[in-house]
Amino acid sequence: MERVSDSTLKRSRKPPGPGPMTTIADVARHAGVSVATVSHVMNHTRHVEPETAERVRAAITALRYSPNSVARSLRRGETKTIGLLLPDNSNPFFASVARQIEDAGFVSGYTVILCNSDGNAEKEERYLSVLMAKQIDGLIFAGSSDHARVFARLLPSMPAVLLDREIQSVNVDSVLVDHDHGGYLAGKHLAGLGHEKIGAIGGPRDSSSSPARLRGFARALEEAGLELPASSIVDSDYHFAGGRLAMEQLMAQAPGVTAVFACNDLMAMG
Template identity: 35%
Template sequence: MVAIVDVAKMAKVSTATVSRVLTNNKNVSPKTRAKVLEAVNQLEYKPNRLASNLRKMSSNTVMAVVPDITNPFFSSILQGFKDVALANGYHVLLGDTGNSLEQERNYINLVKERVVDGLILATARLPKEEILAASQEIPVVLACEYIDGFDIPTVSIDNVSAAREAVEYLIHLGHRRIGLITGPLSVILSRDRVKGYYQALNLNEIQIEGVLIQEGDFTVHSGYETMLKLLALEDPPTAVFATNDEMAAGAIKAIKQKGFEVPKDISIIGFDDIPLCGLIEPELTTISQPRYDVGYQAMQMLLNTIKKEELIRKQIVLPHRLMHRNTCCKYNPIG
């Protein structure tokens, strides 16, 4: 491998002079600069970026960690990350935990070694003390998820009020027996959406029945399996709130497979507004998150933190919107 010393020998200059040429330092004569660049071209020298980064204590690279890269929810968020980073001369490394706590921990430990300049977590399932400890060593921003009581920059929506709005919409349509398919309750977003479900029922004086609440894992398969359990009840729900769109899609499949119709027999509402919503039949009513804006603002906050610029707001809550499509209708007790 060609080293900087080889370039220096061919150009008959010091390694410091080669370094100045490669970093566009103006304190080099045009004649010397030409000799160095000629040697670089002849030897096909490639600068060692890692060594350069260590000298500068900067890599111009950040890492974004997501829980499941196969989930289309994260595509627009990642686009927002990338657009801001590239516009500011940064590269983005992607870490996919595969919903593994250990892999999430591995990524955090990696960035603590200063391989990258900062970290965005679109998942925060580790004990909050571990994430706080990382944030004290390297700039960290949370996207979508948050940690209650910690002063870590965060971009999210109000999941409690969004879930409450979804369930109140079903109540407005006349439904009183409303099932809930939730994501893993170890995830704070899932707990917030369950809280919104509880609030909507309590505000409308509807009894909460544990048998109507099923825990999934945000996948289509879990939505399908949990919906089968709800359909097997002696008195199944007339409407179901699935706390993400993939589980809602799985629920629709189960309903159809059992010979029922959506929304005639059972209304379904999802959460996230991923592209799948407009492709399934009928098109899915859902809560829409501004996913690109979440990614855009989270990366902007991270780069500002890396540059030691003061953040005007550390906790950004973006608006959500209920998207009315074709999977919900008024409850007709006669059928």
């Protein structure tokens, strides 16, 4: 391990960083131009003679000037940030969605602020308050519950889109998944493989997705002449450990089941 001594510290001098009070006015004085000219060079809002523009850029480099992003945001009325509130981005579905949103935002010049609520309503409200305080330009919300009251307060201040959720009492755009059809396809697949005694592990009862998936699943089994009795259904929590516990319960109360439909990937892996 290298030992650091006083003499080492004295020899290891780095160039001084930018002064905390360095402003655009300092750059203008250093370059011998107006503040407006510096602004035009930085934002490419008006033609500036090449020689003058180069002098401005040299002054920016010499002073190590960095624009105050907060001040610029206030002037422009935008922060170029988008809030993304998910229940759990360890879920493969939401992890994939988050990556696509981040990539799309980057291409358009936006930074995505990701928050995980863990399905906790209190945590969701706190994150929403934090995101609003940061003056994000928009919100993509995949909450664990309806939160009509929260959205009634939120929507007047920013654009919002619901992801895989729908709130009937609030006028907000939604991007929805056809959960019923997904469950139906799973039921058709398992019945087509020849299974006759099939079980199901559902998600939380207060979620909108789980009941829809189970309805579609049961419809597919009914079309195949099979039943899905209540004893063959166990509710869980959409998490890995919950899926394992639900499977143990299902095996105990519905022995002989040869195939199981889990309402999300994490429970299936559990």
